[in-house]
Amino acid sequence: MKASTAVPGVARSHQAQTGFFRFCRRGNRYLITNDLGRYHFLTREEFSDFTSGALDQSSVLYGRLAKDGFIRDRMDFETQASAWRSRNRFLWQGPSLHIVVVTLRCNHHCLYCQANAVVMKDRNCDMSLETAEKVVDRIFEASSPSITIEFQGGEPLVNWPVVKFIVTQARRKNRKAKKALWINLVSNLSLLDDAKIDFLLKHQVNFCTSLDGPADLHDRNRILPGRSSHAETLRQYKKIYRKTRRKMFRIEALLTVTRASLARPKDIIDEYVRLGARGVFLRSLSPLGLARGVWDKIGYTAEEFLDFYRRAFDYILEINQRTVFFEQTARIFLAKILTDNDPNFLDLRSPCGAGIGQIAYNFDGGIYSCDEGRMLSRMDDETFRIGDVRQGSYRDSVGHPVIRAVAVASCLDNQVVCSQCVYKPYCGVCPVHCYAEQGDIMGRMPTHTRCRIQKGILDHLFSKLEDAKNEQVFRQWLRRAEERSAC
């Protein structure tokens, strides 16, 4: 065994044996990862031997490190290239997520509305049928073999005729295109009725709604004048939940964490479990739309969010002793940590999905790099506008200089801190978020809130992965993800 130094191995790095790795120190152990997302926890002595080339070649550890591509002179290039290709499969596909903002009107007044929705009487903010037709045409030009059309708003159901038209038109066009077509409706559900539900289910539309926790918490964040938003949402949620059981399309709920949520992780998760949800998505607030203006009232620091996240996550692990129930951010990371199947979550890939993985279409036909770019336009900043469905071509939008700049900025190899970060194989940056928070699409990670949050979540996940029992739970979460396939 070598004498220990502050950082073992620096002085004696043995280039012939040590393959590429990133590392960080975690207490008395080191976590190492490589480009394929393989990871190992090493003791201080093992780390010293690894970096100095002194590992016993007949040891179990050496064999494991060699198998996972950490030993330079034992690399299997075929396997490595194949795994890299699989993990970055999205690079070959093009935009698959198409966000359509059919209206900016909404019947809610949510405190954090990131879309800066307008009041119900402002009919100038509805998409016309003519624009909708051009949007669908443009969507089907995308080079991706898989298409997801996601209705956003405002509240999409306010402009029901256009929702209905796009669903029908997309299904019709797809008979010829034969792509894997998914349609999602992101809605507060309060304007649904049985006829609309029947139409949407007939056309295999997935539902996604917002649920911020128990009634008092939800209604405090999401204000529906004269009524309880929570009661309205749950009434429809339960109905759709019953009708979509055992179907490939279903209803999911999303949580937005505000300062009022921080003290109540258990209440929130219990609410989701009570409703029969498969999991919960613990999402932090973004400094976009109305949220930015009231940040001092509803916002929080990265550390405050992480404290909430860790308590919520540990409670979720307790729940998993009796039933499978996942946390979605963790599940995305875990897919990248435990498998070579990248879930193509557009904010957590390198480069990010803006323009090359997703495109957003505004009510007026404006095309944006992504939904966040479109949200920024509601703050009078058109930086991320890349075209108009009535002019130019698909190629003009996807090859737009903004898309090129965003792709370069979100490629983690170009990010000073990210390129060396132990979590690089699993992470991603959002240039719009960087721009909104720091005025620069490249971002400065040491002071970036999202970076701190993601690092904190990954720190927590890896601390849990040190216990093999937790890994079994996490693999069950991933099997749940595989249950869904294209219709």
Place this chain on the structure above:
Amino acid sequence: MAAKNGNVIQISIDAAVYPLEAIQAAAYTFTDRAYVRIVRKMKNTTVVSFKPKGPGSAVLSDEFHNELLHEALRLRVSQSNQKIREYIVTKALVSSQVPSAMPPASGGEESCPACESQSKAQPTPVDAGLEKEIEDLLSKIEKSGSKKDDPLGITIPWEKKYKAQPKSMRAEKAKRG
């Protein structure tokens, strides 16, 4: 060596021991807590000054030195594996064009760790055959003419991309992604 001037901490670093890149990278990680200035003083000395951004943001000299060691190791590992990483990514991107016979990986020349100067970290020489293969692959990509701007065909509309192909082939391609 560290010195304090008011609330500014100045740390002198032997530039013969640590490469400038490692010093810059280590200093950058402290920019959440302090304003940083890097100055080359003499031929072999680089001085890093930290001015805390607020109370409780003090930069500890020992903490910085540990980070410096981390960055020096990262730089070394990165440099010595650069060619191999480029090879793997290039092979993945153009896998259909890559010959199946792979040359063995080179471990580079044996060297005496004690004789190595950290300040002279250089990429380990890659086996000549492997190096040539990497160059060939990169040159193939560069020579791909009209595809140069969009080698993966992301900007080509769906209909145009698959129009000339029979239906069965289009469906198959769509399935494979």
